[in-house]
Amino acid sequence: xxxxxxxxxxxxxxxxxxIDIGGSGIKxxxxxxxxxxxxxxxxxxxxxxxxxxxxLSAITELVKGMEKFDRVSxxxxxxxxxxxxxxxxxxxxxxxxxxxxxxxxxQLKKPVRxxxxxDVQGFGAIKGKGVELVITLGTGFGTALFINGALxxxxxxxxxxxxxxxxxxxxxxxxxxKKIGKKKWNxxxxxxxxxLDRVINYDRxxxxxxxxxxxxxxxxPNVTIVPNMAGLLxxxxxxxxGQEKTASAADRAKPxxxxxxxxxxxxxxxxxxxR
Ligand code: BGC
Numbered sequence: 160x161x162x163x164x165x166x167x168x169x170x171x172x173x174x175x176x177x178i179d180i181g182g183s184g185i186k187x188x189x190x191x192x193x194x195x196x197x198x199x200x201x202x203x204x205x206x207x208x209x210x211x212x213x214x215l216s217a218i219t220e221l222v223k224g225m226e227k228f229d230r231v232s233x234x235x236x237x238x239x240x241x242x243x244x245x246x247x248x249x250x251x252x253x254x255x256x257x258x259x260x261x262x263x264x265x266q267l268k269k270p271v272r273x274x275x276x277x278d279v280q281g282f283g284a285i286k287g288k289g290v291e292l293v294i295t296l297g298t299g300f301g302t303a304l305f306i307n308g309a310l311x312x313x314x315x316x317x318x319x320x321x322x323x324x325x326x327x328x329x330x331x332x333x334x335x336x337k338k339i340g341k342k343k344w345n346x347x348x349x350x351x352x353x354x355l356d357r358v359i360n361y362d363r364x365x366x367x368x369x370x371x372x373x374x375x376x377x378x379x380p381n382v383t384i385v386p387n388m389a390g391l392l393x394x395x396x397x398x399x400x401g402q403e404k405t406a407s408a409a410d411r412a413k414p415x416x417x418x419x420x421x422x423x424x425x426x427x428x429x430x431x432x433x434r
Contacts, residue, residue, distance in 0.1 A: 176228040176269075177394030178218060179276060180235050181205060181369070182249035182298025183333070185214070186391055187221045189228055194395035198226065200388065209250040211257045215266060222267065231271040232394030232406075234279035235259060236299055238313045242273055242407055248318070248328070249299045260407060272397040272406035275313050276390060277301025277367075282310070283393030284365040284385040292361040295368035295390070296348075300328040304359070312405055316355070327351060336370060345376045352382060365389075 172192040179186040185205055189197040203221050206213035237247035242260025263271040281293035281303030288307060295301030300317040303310065317328040329335060331351060336344045352364065356379075364382045366374055371384045378384070397406045 173230065173398075174226070174228045175395055175398060176222065176225070176231045176267075177279075177391040178221070178231065178233045179279070179390040179394075180214060180218075180233065180250075181276065182209075182236055183369075185217055185221055187218075187225065188391045189226060190392070190395050194392060196388075196392070200391065201225065205250075210253055211251070211262070214250065215262055218263070219266060229269060230398060231263060231267055231269050232279065232397040233259065233263065233271065233273040234276035234390055234394065235273055236276045236297075236301070238315065239273050239275055239406075240313070241405065242271075245313075246315075249332075270407075272402065274397055274402075274406050275301070275303070277303040278310055278312060279393040279397065280367045280385075280387075280390040281305055281365070281393060282396035283389030283391070284367055286363065289362035290359065291363045291365070292355065292359050293365045293367060293385075294351075294355075296331065296366060296370035296373070297368035297387075298333045300326075300331050301368065309401075321351060321354070322347070333370060336373065341373055341375065345374065348374065349376045352379070 174197065175190045177188050177190050183205055184202050186200055186202045188200045191197050201221055203217055206217050235244065235247070236249050237254065238245035239259065242258060244254045244257045244259050247254035260271045260273050277293060277295045280295050280301065281291070284293055285291045285305050285308065287305070291305040293303040302314050302316040304314045305311070318326050321327040321330050330347050331344065355361070355364070362381060365385045366382065367385045367387060367389050369387050371387060374384055396402065
């Protein structure tokens with residue numbers, strides 16, 4: 160029987176499963192060696208409560224029926240350090256401390272790398288020249304900063320004061336958009352763009368995330384809207400040289416009781432040195 164084009168590509172190099180975990184949806188797509196999508200994007204609603212267990216089994220659900228893949232990239236809506244979750248403001252509060260990479264490795268039985276969702280989206284958006292800032296407008300307010308293509312990991316502008324004692328995320332996240340409507344939200348966004356330009360002095364700014372399509376203001380020439388798909392396409396970058404240290408888990412990390420042992424070793428590391 161003749162092979163379909165998709166079956167033929169199976170015999171070709173590495174297929175990456177890119178996953179984007181969001182506050183409202185979990186998306187997935189397969190990428191070929193060059194980062195081009197193979198087949199359709201899949202999406203399922205983020206379970207509520209969005210506990211690690213529920214989200215991880217939703218990922219199993221998402222992957223069911225997908226073609227085979229060799230490795231996995233994950234964008235996570237919070238700070239990720241060495242594959243482990245440090246913060247997850249828009250998911251269940253039991254996430255911090257979870258070894259995301261370790262858990263998914265066991266579950267999917269493939270090598271896994273993970274990074275902050277805005278960082279991953281940034282990789283899918285940037286040109287790789289100069290100072291580039293990426294903002295994702297979704298449930299939360301994601302930010303990623305790149306200098307000549309090199310990522311400054313886990314830049315978190317979301318929870319810093321923006322206006323009237325509220326943070327960027329409180330003023331521009333999805334609940335704010337719902338509450339104040341598109342017009343006011345766009346005015347706030349214009350103010351945020353202006354403020355961040357003064358602070359970061361970026362050469363280019365990209366606006367992504369699901370609510371990127373709600374942007375109606377006239378944008379300065381160095382500001383572009385990028386499709387939310389960049390959040391998946393950027394996943395390929397986690398497998399490029401230089402990302403292995405930050406995006407993968409320290410292999411020695413044990414999923415169970417990981418939090419306890421990490422705290423103990425951190426405490427030890429922070430102890431002042433006797434001289
Ligand atoms: C988190 C960021 C994340 C953003 C978008 C914020 O609440 O702090 O890490 O990138 O939401 O998901």
